[in-house]
Amino acid sequence: MTPPDPVSVPRSFLQEIFTHARESFPDECCGWLTGEKNSRTANGVRKAVNTYDKETHPTAKDRTAQTAFVISDKDLLELNQTLDDDIKPLIIYHSHPNGRAYFSETDRNNAVDPWGSGPAIQSSKS
Template identity: 90%
Template sequence: MTPPDPVNVPISSLQEIFAHARESFPDECCGWLTGEKNSRTANGVRKAVNTYDRETHPTAKDRTAQTAFVISDEDLLALNQTLEDDIRPLIIYHSHPNGRAYFSETDRNNAVDPWG
C-alpha cells in the first residue's frame, strides 16, 4: 500500500487539538481536520464526541473511553455529509491521554480497514 501524501497542519490547529485533549482528559478526544478539496493543508478542526462504552461495544470490552474512542453517531453523520463538499475531512485524530503520540497497532489496523 502506498502511503498517502502528507497533510500540512498549522500550529493553530495543533493548539486547538491539544486544548481539546486537555478538555477531554482523562478520556480520549477525537475529531477531524478539514481542508479544501484537492488541498493537502488543513484549515479547520472539527471536534467530535467520544461515545465509547465498553458495556455496549461489540468487540473491545477490555478497553475504556480512556484507551479507545468511538465517534458519536451524530458526528459520524456530519463527517459523512461533508465528504464531497469543498471543505472536507482530511484527517481523523484522537488522543492517547496517558501515553505518547504514536500509531498503535489498533490505529494502524483501523487506518487500513476501518470497518474491521
C-alpha cells in the same frame, strides 16, 4: 498502495487539538481536520464527541473511553455527509491521554482507505 501526501497542519490547529485533549482528559478526545477538496492543507478543526463509554462495543468490551474512542452518531453522520463536499475531512485524530504519542496496533489496523495507507501525523507535546 502509495502513501498519501502529507497534510500541512497549522500550529494553531495543533494547539487547538492539544487543548481538546487536555479538556477531554482522562478520556481520549477525537475529531477531524478539514480541508479543501484538492488540497493537502488543513483549514479547520472539527471536534467530535467520544461516546465510547455510552456504547456497547462488540469486540472490545474491556476498553473504555480512556483507552479508545467512538465518534458519536451525530458527528459521524456529519463527517460522512461532507466526504464529497468542497470542504471535507482530511484527517481523523484522537489522543492517547495516558501515554506517549505513538501509533498503536489498533491505530495502524484502522488506518485504511479512504484515509490512506497509514496515519498521517504524530505529535507529542511535553
